[in-house]
Amino acid sequence: MASLFTRSLRTTCRHRSLGFLSSSSPTWFNYRHCEGKFDTSNKHEERDTSSFKSSKSACYSTWYLAAAGICSFSSAMLLESSCSSLEEADKESGQIQQNDVRTPRVVFVLGGPGSGKGTQCSKIVKNYGFTHLSAGDLLRAEIRSGSQYGAMIQNTIKEGKIVPSEVTVKLLQKAMKESGNDNFLIDGFPRNEENRAAFETVTGIEPEFVIFFDCTEEEMERRIMNRNQGRADDNIDTIRKRFKVFVESSLPVVEFYKERGKLQKIDATRDIEDIFKSLKPLFTPFVEEDLLRLTKELLQCIDVGDYAVYKRLCDPALTAFEPESHGHLVEGLAFHKFYFDIGRMFPALSSQSQISSPKVTLVGDDAALVTYTRLRQSTTMDGVPSVEAFNETRVWERKPDSGGMLVWKNVHFHRSKSPRHRPYRKAKKGKDARKGC
Numbered sequence: 001m002a003s004l005f006t007r008s009l010r011t012t013c014r015h016r017s018l019g020f021l022s023s024s025s026p027t028w029f030n031y032r033h034c035e036g037k038f039d040t041s042n043k044h045e046e047r048d049t050s051s052f053k054s055s056k057s058a059c060y061s062t063w064y065l066a067a068a069g070i071c072s073f074s075s076a077m078l079l080e081s082s083c084s085s086l087e088e089a090d091k092e093s094g095q096i097q098q099n100d101v102r103t104p105r106v107v108f109v110l111g112g113p114g115s116g117k118g119t120q121c122s123k124i125v126k127n128y129g130f131t132h133l134s135a136g137d138l139l140r141a142e143i144r145s146g147s148q149y150g151a152m153i154q155n156t157i158k159e160g161k162i163v164p165s166e167v168t169v170k171l172l173q174k175a176m177k178e179s180g181n182d183n184f185l186i187d188g189f190p191r192n193e194e195n196r197a198a199f200e201t202v203t204g205i206e207p208e209f210v211i212f213f214d215c216t217e218e219e220m221e222r223r224i225m226n227r228n229q230g231r232a233d234d235n236i237d238t239i240r241k242r243f244k245v246f247v248e249s250s251l252p253v254v255e256f257y258k259e260r261g262k263l264q265k266i267d268a269t270r271d272i273e274d275i276f277k278s279l280k281p282l283f284t285p286f287v288e289e290d291l292l293r294l295t296k297e298l299l300q301c302i303d304v305g306d307y308a309v310y311k312r313l314c315d316p317a318l319t320a321f322e323p324e325s326h327g328h329l330v331e332g333l334a335f336h337k338f339y340f341d342i343g344r345m346f347p348a349l350s351s352q353s354q355i356s357s358p359k360v361t362l363v364g365d366d367a368a369l370v371t372y373t374r375l376r377q378s379t380t381m382d383g384v385p386s387v388e389a390f391n392e393t394r395v396w397e398r399k400p401d402s403g404g405m406l407v408w409k410n411v412h413f414h415r416s417k418s419p420r421h422r423p424y425r426k427a428k429k430g431k432d433a434r435k436g437c
């Protein structure tokens with residue numbers, strides 16, 4: 001963190017070169033994510049974004065956007081006004097925008113009625129930060145809302161049949177927009193070929209994989225009869241009809257994904273914890289990806305001097321060993337904030353970092369080590385380019401945020417010293433020359 005002293009963080013110079021990354025860029029980012037009210041008519045932003053992409057630094061720019069989460073799917077969706085009913089959603093169909101940097105992750109969860117889809121989904125949500133969208137719950141909520149589709153949905157469900165895809169896809173689309181997330185567990189969908197094709201056509205999204213809870217009818221029937229949620233369709237007549245519809249309409253969808261190598265079949269007759277254990281490895285790669293993305297975002301906010309993002313990503317009790325602490329363990333954020341603060345005094349300097357040879361090691365469910373070499377390019381006060389290479393280890397821990405959601409926080413880091421390399425400067429004799437690599 002302390003090399004911020006020389007690299008001086010975010011610079012006016014970069015603000016200018018990256019156009020829309022003005023001094024208010026963090027606000028821009030937060031605005032989209034927290035309030036979702038960004039004005040799409042903002043010409044300044046549109047113009048600057050396009051020139052940014054076409055610039056020489058497009059590579060870095062794209063990386064920056066991804067790292068900062070600026071172009072996430074949820075942001076794109078939040079750009080659109082949220083609609084309060086399905087009727088309003090009608091007017092907006094097909095408007096989920098997939099931005100180019102980060103596509104949403106969608107996992108479909110299939111299985112017969114009572115196979116335990118909802119039960120496992122709530123465990124996945126708690127552990128992996130997905131938004132759970134149950135097609136059945138959305139349809140039941142639509143009935144309760146008194147919408148024009150209510151009676152039709154109610155009758156269809158009572159008959160154990162499948163509601164037309166047009167309605168279900170719109171409800172899903174609306175819920176996705178409103179979630180502010182870009183990781184979705186979609187439960188009880190697609191239930192037939194029509195559902196599958198409609199979702200893909202309207203959203204353009206393909207699932208990462210599809211979980212299929214394989215359970216016997218006897219066991220499913222037993223579970224539903226004990227479910228006690230007062231559902232109109234949880235009676236023996238409707239249950240039998242639902243089983244029939246499942247075999248005829250939903251199993252072909254399961255087969256479709258099996259042929260495409262996307263199916264994860266789970267023996268759902270076991271007990272709840274056993275089933276969850278076999279689901280965990282499916283989500284581990286997402287956790288690793290997210291940790292790497294968070295680490296990049298952290299380095300990026302250091303480079304650009306965005307303390308607000310740094311504070312969001314780090315635990316207030318962050319500990320660190322870094323060359324600047326001279327072998328002492330630094331505790332808390334004040335030591336690091338100092339460098340962000342003085343960064344503002346050196347607006348002519350700029351820097352950017354890249355991660356090389358990253359390795360993510362999960363330690364149980366709630367802790368992880370991310371190790372890598374960080375290559376940091378910067379310019380000195382006299383405009384000379386320089387490259388440093390640090391070996392860094394960051395310890396991340398998953399902790400509840402103020403709203404009780406589990407989020408990853410950087411709780412400790414360790415950074416090595418770096419030999420300084422100045423590619424455009426003749427090596428001096430003596431001490432400096434030995435430092436260069």
Ligand SMILES: Nc1ncnc2c1ncn2[C@@H]1O[C@H](COP(=O)(O)OP(=O)(O)O)[C@@H](O)[C@H]1O
Nearest residue numbers: 113114115116117118119223226227270271272
């Ligand atoms: N593995 C399991 N073993 C026993 N009961 C279960 C299991 N999974 C879920 N249940 C119970 O069975 C009922 C149906 O589960 P649910 O998650 O609602 O199924 P689905 O969403 O597939 O219809 C619930 O009452 C739930 O508590």
Ligand SMILES: Nc1ccn([C@H]2C[C@H](O)[C@@H](COP(=O)(O)OP(=O)(O)O)O2)c(=O)n1
Nearest residue numbers: 112113114135136137161162163188189191
């Ligand atoms: N994609 C979907 C999902 C559910 N439905 C309707 C028809 C289903 O029988 C009911 C209940 O579905 P839900 O997934 O909540 O419950 P079960 O898995 O059947 O226990 O909703 C639908 O029409 N289309």
